[in-house]
Amino acid sequence: xxxxxxxxxxxxxxxxxxxxxxxxxxxxxxxxxxxxxxxxxxxxxxxxxxxxxxxxxxxxxxxxxxxxxxxxxxxxxxxxxxxxxxxxxxxxxxxxxxxxxxxxxxxxxxxxxxxxxxxxxxxxxxxxxxxxxxxxxxxxxxxxxxxxxxxxxxxxxxxxxxxxxxxxxxxxxxxxxxxxxxxxxxxxxxxxxxxxxxxxxxxxxxxxxxxxxxxxxxxxxxxxxxxxxxxxxxxxxxxxxxxxx
Amino acid sequence: xxxxxxxxxxxxxxxxxxxxxxxxxxxxxxxxxxxxxxxxxxxxxxxxxxxxxxxxxxxxxxxxxxxxxxxxxxxxxxxxxxxxxxxxxxxxxxxxxxxxxxxxxxxxxxxxxxxxxxxxxxxxxxxxxxxxxxxxxxxxxxxxxxxxxxxxxxxxxxxxxxxxxxxxxxxxxxxxxxxxxxxxxxxxxxxxxxxxxxxxxxxxxxxxxxxxxxxxxxxxxxxxxxxxxxxxxxxxxxxxxxxxxxxxxxxxx
Numbered sequence: 001x002x003x004x005x006x007x008x009x010x011x012x013x014x015x016x017x018x019x020x021x022x023x024x025x026x027x028x029x030x031x032x033x034x035x036x037x038x039x040x041x042x043x044x045x046x047x048x049x050x051x052x053x054x055x056x057x058x059x060x061x062x063x064x065x066x067x068x069x070x071x072x073x074x075x076x077x078x079x080x081x082x083x084x085x086x087x088x089x090x091x092x093x094x095x096x097x098x099x100x101x102x103x104x105x106x107x108x109x110x111x112x113x114x115x116x117x118x119x120x121x122x123x124x125x126x127x128x129x130x131x132x133x134x135x136x137x138x139x140x141x142x143x144x145x146x147x148x149x150x151x152x153x154x155x156x157x158x159x160x161x162x163x164x165x166x167x168x169x170x171x172x173x174x175x176x177x178x179x180x181x182x183x184x185x186x187x188x189x190x191x192x193x194x195x196x197x198x199x200x201x202x203x204x205x206x207x208x209x210x211x212x213x214x215x216x217x218x219x220x221x222x223x224x225x226x227x228x229x230x231x232x233x234x235x236x237x238x239x240x241x242x243x244x245x
Numbered sequence: 246x247x248x249x250x251x252x253x254x255x256x257x258x259x260x261x262x263x264x265x266x267x268x269x270x271x272x273x274x275x276x277x278x279x280x281x282x283x284x285x286x287x288x289x290x291x292x293x294x295x296x297x298x299x300x301x302x303x304x305x306x307x308x309x310x311x312x313x314x315x316x317x318x319x320x321x322x323x324x325x326x327x328x329x330x331x332x333x334x335x336x337x338x339x340x341x342x343x344x345x346x347x348x349x350x351x352x353x354x355x356x357x358x359x360x361x362x363x364x365x366x367x368x369x370x371x372x373x374x375x376x377x378x379x380x381x382x383x384x385x386x387x388x389x390x391x392x393x394x395x396x397x398x399x400x401x402x403x404x405x406x407x408x409x410x411x412x413x414x415x416x417x418x419x420x421x422x423x424x425x426x427x428x429x430x431x432x433x434x435x436x437x438x439x440x441x442x443x444x445x446x447x448x449x450x451x452x453x454x455x456x457x458x459x460x461x462x463x464x465x466x467x468x469x470x471x472x473x474x475x476x477x478x479x480x481x482x483x484x485x486x487x488x489x490x491x492x493x494x495x496x497x498x
Contacts, residue, residue, distance in 0.1 A: 061337065062333060062498045113339065
């Protein structure tokens with residue numbers, strides 16, 4: 001049996017909001033345990049405030065768990081060894097409007113430890129995979145939302161990560177862009193990369209994922225395999241609605 | 246450490262070019278050019294002290310303009326990256342926080358240095374155009390201004406990691422800059438006051454850099470900067486950097 005790409009065991013994350021007198025505490029995720037197998041596409045579904053983004057940030061080392069343990073390829077998410085294997089696309093990624101895609105990718109490639117010919121090859125390959133090559137001469141300010149999302153994906157792919165963590169990758173995109181991104185993700189998974197994506201779109205998750213985690217108020221309510229929702233009357237949508245109601 | 250050097254350089258380079266490309270830099274440069282030109286007009290009105298006034302007024306304006314720009318940049322650099330979520334793309338990579346902070350600080354100081362150099366070139370051109378010699382300690386005065394900027398910019402980075410907004414960082418750093426120019430007087434007052442008051446004031450002054458150390462043009466003669474100025478700038482910059490790093494390493498995004 002292969003080691004999991006990600007494991008959460010008994011994870012809790014509580015945000016502290018300092019006040020004039022004391023502080024407010026908000027528990028975003030609680031008692032969270034799951035594993036993501038290597039090479040699989042796993043979806044994360046939940047209503048707003050269910051803890052999806054918190055999970056993504058815990059996994060990428062942007063947040064630290066209040067309790068429990070997160071492991072990414074056997075390492076703490078804060079360690080360089082874990083980060084080197086993870087590509088992250090946040091929701092609505094931002095790039096300075098005056099730069100060209102090649103410049104943005106060169107910067108993020110250098111931060112990933114690439115340089116010289118390897119950096120040039122990686123940037124070229126990421127642009128080709130995401131279909132950005134025809135737009136290489138444009139500035140980010142001229143990009144549509146779909147193109148920005150492609151650039152976001154390209155920066156996540158630069159260092160050939162084994163795991164892609166995508167927060168709402170098709171949020172706000174038109175149907176054609178969604179179709180293209182879906183094809184791209186399927187291709188990346190075929191290369192053997194694990195993908196962990198959060199979404200509000202049940203149909204997208206249904207099309208792409210082999211397994212779905214459903215979050216309800218910071219807790220993992222259900223873990224559903226593809227076979228299960230394919231066999232169920234009403235599909236994944238019905239399972240999701242029943243879980244969150 | 247050696248593997249992180251390219252990361253420091255990449256962040257510094259990116260930070261510098263973002264600053265240079267931003268409109269604020271252009272506006273600040275236009276303002277600086279205008280301000281230095283205004284010093285020529287003031288110089289004309291100074292009759293027989295024209296050369297002195299032109300040099301001093303120009304240097305003061307260069308310092309204030311560079312300070313305003315550098316402080317604005319330093320106060321907003323880290324909050325802006327957090328607000329635009331650019332920081333997610335940085336810290337989800339194997340980028341040590343010390344290297345990121347060093348790069349950001351390096352980029353801000355490089356921008357300040359370039360800005361000083363551009364304004365000084367214009368100022369010197371104006372002096373020569375008016376037929377005056379460049380004061381002998383001119384380069385030292387610029388070096389002193391740069392050291393002052395290094396101290397206050399690193400302090401602004403530190404403050405920006407716990408203050409509630411870039412404006413409050415700007416205000417706190419501005420107050421520190423002002424206090425720093427009266428550190429010697431305050432020390433004298435502390436000695437005169439004596440007792441508990443003097444002790445408390447003296448203790449508080451350890452938290453304020455003596456920025457007069459960097460004022461070459463304040464000397465009766467044109468004296469270059471002494472070694473204490475360089476040591477002081479290095480100590481204050483390093484302390485602020487370490488303080489900022491301590492906060493950044495605990496910060497979540």
